[in-house]
Amino acid sequence: MAEKKIMLGNEAIARGAYEAGVKVSAAYPGTPSTEISENLVQYKEIYCEWSPNEKVAMEVAIGASISGVRAMASMKHVGVNVAADPLYTVSYIGATGGLVLVAADDPGLYSSQNEQDTRCIGRAAQVPVIEPSDSQEAKDFMKFAFEMSEKYDTPVILRTTTRLSHSQGTVTLEDRVEPEDKVYERNIQKNVMMPGMAKLRHIAVEERTKAMIEEGCQFPINRVEMNDTKIGVISSGIPYQYVKEALPNASVLKLGMVNPLPRKLIEDFAKKVDTLYIVEELDPVIETQVKSWGISCIGKEIFTVQGEYSANMLRKAILGEDLDLTKPAQVPARPPILCPGCPHRSVYSVLKKLKIHAAGDIGCYTLGAVAPLNVVDTTICMGASISSLHGMEKAKGKEYIKDWVAVIGDSTFMHTGVNSLINMVYNKGTGTVMILDNSTTGMTGHQDHAATGKTLQGEDTNAVSIPELCRAIGVKNVTEINAFDLEGLEKLIKEEVAKDEVSVIITKTPCIFKVPASKVRCVANPDKCKKCKACLKPGCPAITMSREGVISIDDTMCNGCGLCQQLCKFEAIEKVGE
Known part of the structure; x- marks a missing residue:
């Protein structure tokens, strides 16, 4: 068997x-x-x-x-x-x-x-x-x-x-x-x-x-399932599953090949049913072609072009059944946040303090756009942070971008950011690029890339040096710094954004999931806490405040990065376990 x-x-x-x-x-x-x-x-x-x-x-x-x-x-x-x-x-x-x-x-x-x-x-x-x-x-x-x-x-x-x-x-x-x-x-x-x-x-x-x-x-991947001919449905992919759940007695043409469409198969099926529906998520790809052949069908007139479908949505749209009362209780929204100990949070804390805007990119660091950090102003596509900053400088001049930086991750820099940096240098741009190097492709599950020194199989390989690559492109000002060196990072950013040439700051600090678990934890001392809320500004999920305004740190979430400790001016937070 x-x-x-x-x-x-x-x-x-x-x-x-x-x-x-x-x-x-x-x-x-x-x-x-x-x-x-x-x-x-x-x-x-x-x-x-x-x-x-x-x-x-x-x-x-x-x-x-x-x-x-x-x-x-x-x-x-x-x-x-x-x-x-x-x-x-x-x-x-x-x-x-x-x-x-x-x-x-x-x-x-x-x-x-x-x-x-x-x-x-x-x-x-x-x-x-x-x-x-x-x-x-x-x-x-x-x-x-x-x-x-x-x-x-x-x-x-x-x-x-x-x-x-x-x-x-x-x-x-x-x-x-x-x-x-x-x-x-x-x-x-x-x-x-x-x-x-x-x-x-x-x-x-x-x-x-x-x-x-x-x-x-x-083709065997296309099949007709004839049942009650009052309703016929053409569908494919996951929406087919919703059709079978919502309309178990309907006749269905399940398309495995959605381009090009098997025209005669569709025409023959359409002739056998009284009312034909096209059920497909997103664009009316099948529907548009079927209608262009003169076949009467119902599609996006009653179905959305946005988001995922569901069996309940189809029941309501086709059968008129309103099942709102059967919906499960609404679960509170859980917006994505940077992990406790994430080096990006430290970088954004400094940028926010300096009131510097960031042209953003695709990765975990995109979360710098939302509260409480609110630093990232733009996110377009992979590698676009550097190119868009360059466009701003060419449109508005050097002074305009003195309170801007481009932020991009190490994997994204290797993806298409390097081309953008080449363009910036070649076309005599100015501006500061911050490469947030956490030594992984974080957002998709911590995969390796050309600068990590590991292949997909986990084998050792040559690791592209990002600093040397930047210098080879022609960037004269290339500096590496620990993301959690708040004082040094603040000083460095001030210096680099003031320059009338391209500069690159590389915050070389690994993702918290790429380093061995630490026994170090940060602990709050309520007796010293002045309730200034400085430690809350970066939005670390390990830190909470009581109704009385007293800070506490969840030791099951804290990994001892020390960001909150550096922000506290009253020594109300200390590291233990070092």
Whole structure:
């Protein structure tokens, strides 16, 4: 009997890649995709890496595919934007060894800056998109994706979402297949995208798409479930699960391939039902195309284009059932906060004291935008803090940014921040860049990167020196400092922002989860406390104040970073356990 195992969607995707005979995987960590690579590492037959960014990861996978092996790249939806350049072009080149991009979308914005729909990118790039609905399909669809890639000479996007990536289901395990490596044959007409070659390859892409539209009607990943024909629903991915729960008697066309759409299959299904609904999260990708064929259907007229769906939402929208009274009690909101002992809190405390604005970036340090720190003024995308500060300086002049800095993490700096710093130096900019180096990719679960000295497999490797890299770019003023040296940091920031040239301050202090647990704790002395609340300003969750205004420190949360102790002018906080 085949072994069965309960797996996260991401774990099942990794298992599917293993069973499909994948040999190369490249990725950049990003919620909700991160666990794919973290699970792939267990399969020693697959080379796995953290690439510095998604563009590089995509190009690594493309190179492996061209050489003749099955390869994949994994990233979150906004990472697909970074990888778009090679993605759109490899659509023309195609795939020698199977090539799959796993793109993890985030309906509901659990950990992202937008609700981008990767299906739209698939359409624009003319790359087929398939979408599983549970963990078993996540594994099976990965295997199908590689077969599809090689049959139609195309990269394939497997789209997942946060709900699928992080939910569990039973998966039947199978053995790994070992497809023979394809023989590499030099073919500049196919692999060198100069205009003359690209024009011919575009024709091949159009023919490929036509074939998939027709043959997709027989793909096993698309299926019709005929029941009561009064209501028919076309759905895919996780929304299919909501449809089955809310409308168990409805007829359903479950699409596994959401781009290109199997037109005849959809037309035949539509003729068999009285009222047709399109249930899809985010953009009306399926709905728009179906309506363009003259098929009457109901979609975003009654469904939202924002956030996640639910069975109750579908019952209310389609059946008119208002189940508000059955909702569980509202749980108090728990906004994200910096961890106790986080070095970013110390940096932001100094910036706030100096009334300095920060052009922010993507990472844990984005939390510096909210109370009580309120330092970060902008957050756009990975690497944008440095570029946007440069834009401000060029728009308003050197004096305007004397009370501004750019803040960026070490992983994000290696991702795309380094390009922005190059631009700043090259175009004779001024301004201070603060690289908050906590020696990890903190927000996505503490993954390594090119400056940590460890690979995805945990092996020792060369660690890129961020200070030396900055100097090599041409930055003359590069200083490293401990984030918890409040006095030294304040002095340094004042000096650097006053300069009429580019300067880099690197706060070199590891994430609290990257250092051994400390026995040191900070303890409050109520007798010395003057109730000035200085220790509360950074917002450390380990510190609370009673109704009487007396400070206490939770020793189960405190890790002895000493930030509160430095802020207290009355020696009412001391360290113990040193």
